[in-house]
Amino acid sequence: xxxxxxxxxxxxxxxxxxxxxxxxxxxxxxxxxxxxxxxxxxxxxxxxxxxxxxxxxxxxxxxxxxxxxxxxxxxxxxxxxxxxxxxxxxxxxxxxxxxxxxxxxxxxxxxxxxxxxxxxxxxxxxxxxxxxxxxxxxxxxxxxxxxxxxxxxxxxxxxxxxxxxxxxxxxxxxxxxxxxxxxxxxxxxxxxxxxxxxxxxxxxxxxxxxxxxxxxxxxxxxxxxxxxxxxxxxxxxxxxxxxxxxxxxxxxxxxxxxxxxxxxxxxxxxxxxxxxxxxxxxxxxxxxxxxxxxxxxxxxxxxxxxxxxxxxxxxxxxxxxxxxxxxxxxxxxxxxxxxxxxxxxxxxxxxxxxxxxxxxxxxxxxxxx
Ligand SMILES: Cc1cc2nc3c(=O)[nH]c(=O)nc-3n(C[C@H](O)[C@H](O)[C@H](O)COP(=O)(O)O)c2cc1C
Numbered sequence: 001x002x003x004x005x006x007x008x009x010x011x012x013x014x015x016x017x018x019x020x021x022x023x024x025x026x027x028x029x030x031x032x033x034x035x036x037x038x039x040x041x042x043x044x045x046x047x048x049x050x051x052x053x054x055x056x057x058x059x060x061x062x063x064x065x066x067x068x069x070x071x072x073x074x075x076x077x078x079x080x081x082x083x084x085x086x087x088x089x090x091x092x093x094x095x096x097x098x099x100x101x102x103x104x105x106x107x108x109x110x111x112x113x114x115x116x117x118x119x120x121x122x123x124x125x126x127x128x129x130x131x132x133x134x135x136x137x138x139x140x141x142x143x144x145x146x147x148x149x150x151x152x153x154x155x156x157x158x159x160x161x162x163x164x165x166x167x168x169x170x171x172x173x174x175x176x177x178x179x180x181x182x183x184x185x186x187x188x189x190x191x192x193x194x195x196x197x198x199x200x201x202x203x204x205x206x207x208x209x210x211x212x213x214x215x216x217x218x219x220x221x222x223x224x225x226x227x228x229x230x231x232x233x234x235x236x237x238x239x240x241x242x243x244x245x246x247x248x249x250x251x252x253x254x255x256x257x258x259x260x261x262x263x264x265x266x267x268x269x270x271x272x273x274x275x276x277x278x279x280x281x282x283x284x285x286x287x288x289x290x291x292x293x294x295x296x297x298x299x300x301x302x303x304x305x306x307x308x309x310x311x312x313x314x315x316x317x318x319x320x321x322x323x324x325x326x327x328x329x330x331x332x333x334x335x336x337x338x339x340x341x342x343x344x345x346x347x348x349x350x351x352x353x354x355x356x357x358x359x360x361x362x363x364x365x366x367x368x369x
Pocket of ligand 1: 038039040041062063064065102104106107109137139164205231232233255256283284285286304305306307308310
């Protein structure tokens with residue numbers, strides 16, 4: 001309950017200010033905080049979704065579905081590995097080092113659309129009780145099927161939809177199972193069609209496998225997306241020295257803390273291109289509340305965390321919210337006041353002052369020739 005400031009005690013006023021510090025808006029949606037539990041296997045079943053809601057996430061994006069049987073079948077073949085900085089597998093779990101790289105061949109929600117939708121509706125009721133936004137998630141296979149599923153998501157009373165058109169796997173998975181859209185024109189067409197099918201708040205998740213992420217974002221926003229989620233993971237391959245074969249047999253979706261600078265770069269360029277009000281959601285490489293703050297500084301209104309939660313548990317989300325809150329409190333800022341500061345402070349290389357042979361300080365002086 002909001003107290004009128006003249007009636008509130010100083011402690012109550014402080015509590016009110018504290019409560020508002022983490023609030024954020026993405027287009028017409030308000031979130032209680034900007035930490036989003038992003039889709040991966042831990043959000044396939046109710047237990048994982050409940051854990052994310054209970055951990056205090058501002059939003060939970062449930063595991064994606066589509067109509068492709070091949071995409072569902074892929075889940076049965078999915079494998080996951082956590083690699084340390086020497087590319088050696090480490091045990092899966094909270095003891096994995098923070099600099100871990102996660103490599104995966106994931107698939108989609110294994111059940112049919114009806115069970116996925118029924119579960120999402122049940123989880124939405126639980127999310128509402130905690131002021132958490134439950135977001136439905138569709139991955140493009142065939143456009144007509146996506147549009148029909150989106151209509152049903154809206155008719156079922158869900159409150160927001162993420163439309164992922166940028167998975168890393170399209171070139172590797174069975175033909176048509178998932179999509180990696182790289183052409184702004186095509187993004188525009190897809191999003192316009194989706195905008196015509198649903199009036200729900202629409203987040204479009206874009207690929208990071210492009211040098212044109214800001215153009216893709218612009219196309220999605222111009223076509224009516226409320227926000228863009230940037231950017232999907234990359235494909236990579238890790239040769240194993242013993243077997244001399246690729247780790248897990250093939251190219252994989254890869255991610256890790258090292259992707260954070262790339263995400264922040266895309267966020268900053270997109271903010272410069274689309275303006276400070278554009279709905280930007282950061283994803284890919286955030287591990288904790290400080291990483292969430294970094295992506296907000298780069299322009300994100302909210303930030304998804306997926307694989308660290310799958311690896312270490314929902315406590316990652318709880319801690320991220322607390323860390324972000326402590327950081328904001330120490331700086332005396334709200335999320336809205338933090339947003340985009342680093343992006344707006346970005347300068348061009350040529351704007352930097354000349355230095356006196358600075359480069360010499362960065363070369364190793366080898367004594368032997
Ligand atoms: C095992 C696994 C499964 C994923 N499944 C989905 C999915 O169903 N839908 C989706 O939009 N993104 C999916 N993602 C992508 C994540 O939501 C997120 O974009 C990506 O992992 C980068 O964020 P992170 O660094 O926080 O993990 C998946 C990622 C992983 C690792």
